[in-house]
Amino acid sequence: MTKPVIAIVGRPNVGKSTIFNRIVGERVSIVEDTPGVTRDRIYSSGEWLTHDFNIIDTGGIELSDAPFQTQIRAQAEVAIDEADVIIFMVNQREGLTQTDEMIAQMLYKTNKPVVLAVNKVDNPEMRADIYDFYALGFGEPFPISGSHGLGLGDLLDEVAKHFKDEGDDLYDEDTIRLSLIGRPNVGKSSLVNAILGEDRVIVSNIAGTTRDAIDTEYSYEGQDYVLIDTAGMRKKGKVYESTEKYSVLRALKAIERSNVVLVVLDAEEGIIEQDKRVAGYAHEEGKAIVIVVNKWDTLEKDSKTMKKFEDEVRKNFQFLDYAPIAFVSAKEKQRLRTLFPLINEASENHKKRVQSSTLNEVITDAIAMNPTPTDKGRRLKVFYATQVAIEPPTFVVFVNDEELMHFSYKRYLENQIRDAFGFEGTPIKIIPRKRN
Secondary structure, X not given: OOOOEEEEEOOOOOOHHHHHHHHHOOXXXXXXXXXXXXXXXXEEEEXXXXXXXXXXXXXXXXXXXXXXXXXXXXXXXXXXXXXXXXXXXXXXXXXXXXXXXXXXXXXXXXXXXXXXXXXXXXXXXXXXXXXXXXXXXXXXXXXXXXXXXXXXXXXXXXXXXXXXXXXOOOOOOOOEEEEEEOOOOOOHHHHHHHHHOOOOOOOOOOOOOOOOOEEEEEEEXXXXXXXXXXXXXXXXXXXXXXXXHHHHHHHHHHHHHOOEEEEEEEOOOXXXXXXXXXXXXXXXXXXXXXXXXXXXXXXXXXXXXXXXXXXXXXXXXXXXXXXXXXXXXXXXXXXXXXXXXXXXXXXXXXXXXXXXXXXXXXXXXXXXXXXOOEEOOEEOOEEEEEEEEOOOOEXXXXXXXXXXXXXXXXXXXXXHHHHHHOOOOOOOEXXXXXXX
C-alpha cells in the first residue's frame, strides 16, 4: 500500500521544521530562529495511531525576491502537487499576514484538503487570538505549540480523516511488482526496454530523462510481473531543480509499491556514494532486493573481473549482504534472463514462513555453538522465538532483558537463521522482547 503524503507549507519562521521534527520523532530538519533556514524540501516518514505516512517539510514561501525564493517557491509547489493532504501553518504571535493570504490563494487552486494549523499557541489563554485565521477560508484553525508539543494529536486526527486507502488492488497477489531504482543515467529505462523487447520508456543520455514512475505489465515463463521504472535519484544538496526533487518522492512511492527492488549500478562508472544512499531507501523499507550491475559490456574483462567487481559491491554494500548480484547489459541484451530466477527467489523468500518448532531448534543449536553474552554479571537468556510477519520475514525473540541482546549477537542469530532457511534476497528482522 502506498503511504499518503503530507506537505507542511507556510511562510518562513512559523515553526514548520519544529512541527515536522515533532511528528517524525527525530531532529531531521534544521531548526533555527532565522527565516529561510529550510531551503530544501526534506522527506521523512511518520505514524499516527494506525496510519503510516510520508511527510515533506518545505522552505518558507515569501513575497519577496530574496535569494533562493524562486527555488523555494518552486519546490513548495512541487511538494503541494505531490501531497495528499496539506498542513498550512501560520503563526499566532504575528497574526494574519499578507504572505499568509498569498499562500492561501496558491492552496485554493490545488483542490487538495488543507488543514490550517496555528503555531505558537503556548497556553489556553492564547486560543482566543486565533479566530482571525478563519478569514483564510480553510475552516477551523487548529491551535498547536511546536515548542511544547501541544495540540498535535488533534491536528493529526484531522489530517488522517483525509487519508485515502490506496491499496494496490490493480494486480493479482501473485504478480511480482518490481521497481528499478538508481541514480540518473545508470540505464534503468534501457533495462526495462531490453526486458520488454520494445521501446516503451524514453531513453536518453541526458541524466534525468524519466521524470515519472511508469507501470508496465510483463509475463515470463508463466510468472506475471509489473515493471515500475522510476526517475533517477540525484544526490540531495547538489540539485535544486524542482522536478529532480519530485522524482525522489516518486521513486520512494514506487519502492513502497514493490515486492522486489532492482538496485541498478553502472559498471562503467563504478560505485559512488550516491549508489549506497539510493539502495538504502529500499533496505529501510524492508523490500526484497537484487543488485543489477548494468553496462557490463563496456568493461574489458578477464577471468577475475566479475569476482573483483562482486567483491567491490560487497565491500560498499555491507548492509545488502543478503542481495544477489546480476551482471547484465541492457544495450546488448546480454544476461538478462539471469535476472528472473534471482527476482523469483527473492520474492519467494520475502514471503517465506518457517515453523516455530524448527526455528527454535535452530536458535537452540546456535546458542549451544556460541553462548549468549553477559553484561555486568547478567547473561542474556533466550526463551522462545516465533515468526510474526512476512515481507520482510520478522521474528520476535523472547528474552529476559532486551538490553542484553547486543547488536552483534542479534546479527549472529540472523546469520544462523539465514544458513538454516535461506532468505537470499530479502532482509529479515529480529525483534527482542522481554518475556512477561
